[in-house]
Amino acid sequence: MEPTISKARHHRAALWILMIANVGSLVSAANLVVSLDPEDRITIKRGAALTLLGLVYFTSLFELLNVLALFTGAGARFRHKYRLSCGDVLDITNKLVSAVQAALSCLTGVIVCLWSCTRDFVRSSHFMSEAYAWFGAAYFFYDIWSMYMVHVQMTSNVDSFKSKIQRKLSKNGDALLSSGDSAVKKSRPSFLAYCRHEPVILMHHLFIGGFGFLVIVYLRGGLGDCVFGFVYLMELSTPFVSLRGILSRLRLKASKAYLVNGILMLLTFFLCRVVSLPYVCLMYSRVLGLPYFEVTGSETVKVDFIENVIEQTIKVSRIVSGWEASPGQHPWQVGLRMVDHTGGVTGCGGSIVHREWVLTAAHCTASRVTMVIRAGVTHMTTPQYIGESTEYYNYPTFDSSRPDVVQSDDVAMVKLRVPVVYTDLLQSIRVQSSADAFRTYDGDVVIASGFGRVWTNGASPETLNWVYLRTVTNAQCAATFGSLITSTTICARYFNVTSQSVCQGDSGGPLVLTSEDGLPTLIGIASFVAGGQFGCHSGLPGGFARPGPFLGWFQEITGIDFENLNEEDETTEAPTTTTTEEPTTTTTEEPTTTTTEEPTTTTTEEPTTTTTEQPTTTTTEQPTTTEAPTTPTPESESEEDNSNEEDSDSGSSEEDEELNDLLKRMEVLVKVKVRMNKYKKRHEVHEKH
Template sequence: MELTFTKGRHHRTLMCVLVACNVGALVTAINLVIGLNPEDRISVKRGAVLTALGLVYFVTLFELFNVAALFTGAGARFRHKYRLSCGEVLDISNKLVSAVQAAFSCATGAIVCAWSCTRDFMRSSHFMSEAYAWFGAAYFFYDIWSMYTVYVHMTTNIDYFKTKLRRPSKSEASLSSGDAVVTKRPSFFTYCRHEPVILMHHLFIGGFGFLFIIYLRGGLGDCAFGFVYLMELSTPLVSLRGVLSRLGLKRSRAYVVNGLAMLLAFLACRVLALPYACLLYSRAVGLGYFDVSYTPSQLIPAEYAENIDDIEAWQARIVSGWEAKPGQHPHQVSLRMVDILGGVGGCGGNVVHKEWLITSAHCTASRITIVVRAGLVHMTRPEMFLETTEYYNYPTFDALRPSDVQPNDISLVKLQQPLQYSRNLRPIRIQPSSDNYRNYDEEIVTASGFGRIWTLGAQSQELRWVYLRAVSNAACASIFGNVLVTENTICARFFNVTSQSICQGDSGGPLVHVSPDGVPFLVGVSSFVAGGSFGCHSGLPSAFIRPGPFHSWFTEITGIDFNNLNEEEDEVSTLVPSTYPDTSPTDLPTTIVTTTPIPETIPTNPPTQSPTTSTTYPPTTTSEEPTITTTEEPTTTEEPESDEDDSEEIDDPELADLLKRLEVKVKVKVKLSKYLKKK
């Protein structure tokens, strides 16, 4: 880090170089993270670059302050006015860099707190938390070097200018303080013995603190770490106090005012911040401030469970997943459902036979027609484009309340023409009856769909998939309650990244488990996720409906025994990833009460026709996601399709033709309704 200083125009050139390096390092670091989504994680490669840029930034900033104070006319006048030695100048520069670092830390803390503390206190995260941990870690190692440099010049009469030159010229030597005898430079180990506390502090924060934020915390507690960053709020005032002391201004008004401000900032950010963070946590989990224990069922109330159909997000994608390759999920289909008012919603579905699909009942309830896109990994390029009006919701599902989360949320869709199987379009085997109530706890499963990338997040038209880890029904019921999580439910949460999940727009899609023989089975149909202030990315489990317990109903409706299905096509196989991500998974909750599920008698009286209804539902005027409660009777609403979707449909000839036919159907129904009222 040694720099060669010269006088005259050369030091101006050096200052320009330092400014360019300093500003360039900061701008490059900002560009590395500016395009990230809030929930993104910082990769090791990106983080290593941020640390290198941080080291360049803090070192060049320190040297820039030194050059400005020691080798410019203004700096010379400043030193002369306050009678500053070389060591005192370096000490002031060190304190100014410390103030700049503290300002960056406070800005980071404000961003993290504003994002994470207003969502899920424990599980919401913002990339700035990790990004500045990588960038700021360089400061603590730089500061060890800079403090040693200050120590050398404060304990000796070595001239800073001469230490930067091996053979200074006569003109350069004239800038020195005289011909005094130079004492021996103290070694770094001497400094370590002289300042052990500050050295251990820097090594602890820059080493263990960095590892804890990046790795050991597992992505949890981002809001709490935002308050840790905000603790640096008092540091600039502490640094200013040291600078004023070096300038001999201890009796000035500025020193007194700064001292009072420093005490207030220290009280706010280092004393009161921790109790306030505890208050936020108690509110997040629904506890009193002084409660000492809680049960897992207090984590999230049942009213924050919500269906994951989203009429505005049918083109979005799954959370923290990967784009699917052709043929990787050939059983996945996209459904577009239209109600009597022309409102359009989107869901996923599963091919289980040439003429039958399985999806969620809340997707098909009260719909008059369903458009099926099959054999696709992109919404605009399906191999088959079909329309059907025949579907069967499970008899216990109340079709008049499709927005209300209900158990047994499963439906069969009958296709008007058989599918033509291909490499990209194949059925998937349904969970066998022998595994109806199997405990898949801790087993790895996969989900796919066109759902949102995160709660209220961006949209995409590509099929996405993600690894999840199954959760026992007992653990899931402790969060959502036994009303929603029954023996016919299977739950799954993130595999190794907290935000991995299904989300709005994934309803009716598959949860797949691969048997030891390598055969994929449909073990769940996407039903609901945590809603309210939690959201898809919170790390809480998502719930799916097991198809296994419904085999007798499937057979009664379709006449097909799916336990022994043998279609005339070639053997069906689904491409499954051969390896799992090579990262360690996050541990699941350990306080799980295990219970034995009690089988429930399944009604076997199916509807004789497609369950449609003429009840009209007023379109909602709000864009917010509905908060669903299972303890009250909510009103069911349907939203009309957005203008953006309409413009996309016009460009699709097949969909345009469908809407024309649909318009005729709607007009006929409306006129018939008016006629019956007059009668």
């Protein structure tokens, strides 16, 4: 009696230890991830801890069920009722653990699909997908050991062997039993023998647990989370498969439960293992806007300028799934309204890159007669600056005679007649440097903004909108758009909602990246999106022109080194603002020099208009130097007068410095003018008549 009591106490202690280990490991695993945000990644350290806790959880669960079935009164009655051997018990408990793992996997799949598939089919992720991959990988390692234990019991069948021997024993039964035990011990297969006996199962578990869960989940970088959620849901049929095996061990194949379970097993297997994959492909085809059987096709997608693309199916309230901007949030944003020779008006965006210059897309300015510029604008009716310009420069390789054809090098500069005055709500933006001109952007979070349309063929909004996007490499973009993607292109697609994009009216607008130094940098000029049946909301990337590769051309046009632009440049430019109005009344006698000089730059201007317009452009357009001779003449005369009047107060050295400064300015202006003549035939320079 005492040994029996001792064994009972031992089994109760084992039960408590196993229960504590089982519940504690699960709670600890949950505690490791409960504080994470949905899109957080699981680090290797945290993942290793989850795998260790998973081993403890599944192993302790298996042993806990074995102790309950083999060493408790209820377990003994259960075994006796269904005439179960020790091997049968281990096989049943192994299948129960498998069903528990499948239930946890399905729960994870539901969480991941509800989160990721409703946001960004490709990029949205939930930490549960990675967390359970680390935790669930432990099951496959544990299962190798548990199946070995089942194999040992089923092969040796110790209980059955002993009962048969005892019924046939004679007087020397004890000796025979001892001999039988020895025979059983010798017949117990080793783990290596089991591995050689079941190589397929062994390789399957090692591959799924080691590579399928740990390696793929970690290396995928959070991509394809929605698809991964459906992989978890494939386990929905596993509990019914396990129950089928358990009912078979209980000799209940003829029962209604076995029949119903079989039907459910076939149904869930068909839905989760057969239908789910085509359904995921269908979801992906809808995201791309492609016909179902073209989802995996390799043909490139047709493109079109943003303003030509119509949103076909989705009506949204912002730029496309973006937000309304607050005052001063995008102080460099410009709203352009361009008028063509027929009187038609179209809208584009742009960016203030200097107090006298706006950077936009060439297809926005091509063949336009005039344009109205609103800057420092959050609402179109309350701009910080409003002006008109007829002077713009399209990059020479852009064919302005075909403005409706998508082309590379879609870059243009617009000259402001009256320079802007910087305020808290109106600022210029730094242009991409030459060092980053051809940088491989991949996965960077950027911002696009504009006054683009907000519904199908609807009116453009009067309030500025903005949206997060995420950059993709040119190689990835070329897989969609083909040879149109060049080294001067940068592509960006939605951030976390498939429909996020620039759209009609956003062409020429900025694509902004906050650089490592914390300053916003203009890295793209909105140009095109997927055309045809796709549209802005398709989830495909949009194309932007990189400004960095054109810095040399910018300097030739403007005389400004944008890469080294600093506050000194701004202060030296400021006086031109104050002197713009004075020449209009005092230098009416000077046009004789400008009328002879002006036709060398543009042949479209008449002398009469030049004489009235020239004094204004003389001072404001010093960087472009279309009036190089007129600029120094009055200034040099005034300088001589001043030097004579102040001769007693300032020495000849100061006068020399002023003259040298004027000479340098004249030299720079003349050089720029010569360079501009080289592009005379390519540039479209218009003066208002």
